[in-house]
Amino acid sequence: MAAFEDLVGELERSYRDLQERMADPAVYNDHREAASAGRRLKELEGPFRLAQDWRATRDDLEAARGDGDLRELVPELEERLAGLEEELRLALVERDPADSKDVIVEVRQGAGGDEAALWAADLHRMLTRYAERRGFRTEDLSASANDGGGFKEVVFAVRGEGAYSVFKWEGGTHRVQRVPVTESQGRIHTSTATVAVMPEAEEVEIQIDPGDLKVDVYRSTGPGGQSVNTTDSAVRITHLPTGLVVAMQDEKSQLQNRQKALRVLRARLYELERAKADAEAAAARRAQVGTGERAEKIRTYNFPENRVTDHRIHLTLHRLERVLEGELDELTEALAAEDRRRALETAGV
Secondary structure (H helix, E strand, C coil): CHHHHHHHHHHHHHHHHHHHHHHCHHHHCCHHHHHHHHHHHHHHHHHHHHHHHHHHHHHHHHHHHCCHHHHHHHHHHHHHHHHHHHHHHHHHCCCCCCCCCCEEEEEEECCCHHHHHHHHHHHHHHHHHHHHHCCCEEEEEEEEECCCCCEEEEEEEEECCCHHHHHHHHCEEEEEEECCCCCCCCCCEEEEEEEEEEECCCCCCCCCCHHHEEEEEECCECHHHCECCCCCCEEEEEECCCCEEEEECCCCCHHHHHHHHHHHHHHHHHHHHHHHHHHHCCCCCCCCCCCCCCCCEEEEEECCCCEEEECCCCEEECCHHHHHCCCCHHHHHHHHHHHHHHHHHHHCC
């Protein structure tokens, strides 16, 4: 109990320190510092309220134990206190600071030619439907179609509180096993598509020096290379220090394409910064199930067996069609639960 009380005391001190920092004019006038402190204060609001409930329940329990008339309340209060301790332990596990952010999702065809491009289109549909089920808003940013009706690459944004905490589990290689519509012998083919999920960075978090950018404009093209408009509205931005390249051509306005390209570039730079910080602080815990690398095979969708298997947690569901309609909650919840279990082990709270 004493050790847990120390934990609660530390939480309360951190919360009050953050409140003081937010009231400090020096912090308030530093937009980046104020945004960081504000996000951390918001993250601690829930745990702080739990800590207040825990203190009040502990005091009630001590009073009941010392009062014969209230003794019958002891079991109920003990159960409530234990429940609050468990909630607080989970709440105090270090969260990914990006969890509350909007995301940019990139889906690309992998191995398998036209069938892989069709699979990329299926994944795009699955993920956007899942976003709709969760009450998030989606915005298509760019799409590169292939002649077979699929996507070489499609990029879209998902907006809503906690979008990254939900969609981060989708990053990696998704493998499909099915008979392609073009297969006359009925043979099962295996194809892949990769999904990259990046938190969308705010301008105050990633400030891009215009001098670091090489901007090219050109006429946008459709499938087969034909020009689809007569003005140089397509934009390709190269970030010279990192070599990152983002091209956008879906909007008719060069300005709109430039703005979208900068959003994607900002997200990629933010993800690079996060990866660098993780590498430098490898000893510090970062809650994740699997590595989340694009090359990692995270899930297999087997059509003949009506089966979806997530390889990170060895969970198999036999309702492929419903998963492809965006019913991913069971997978997300299982992945998040395993992540919390590992985090509690590592943090030792």
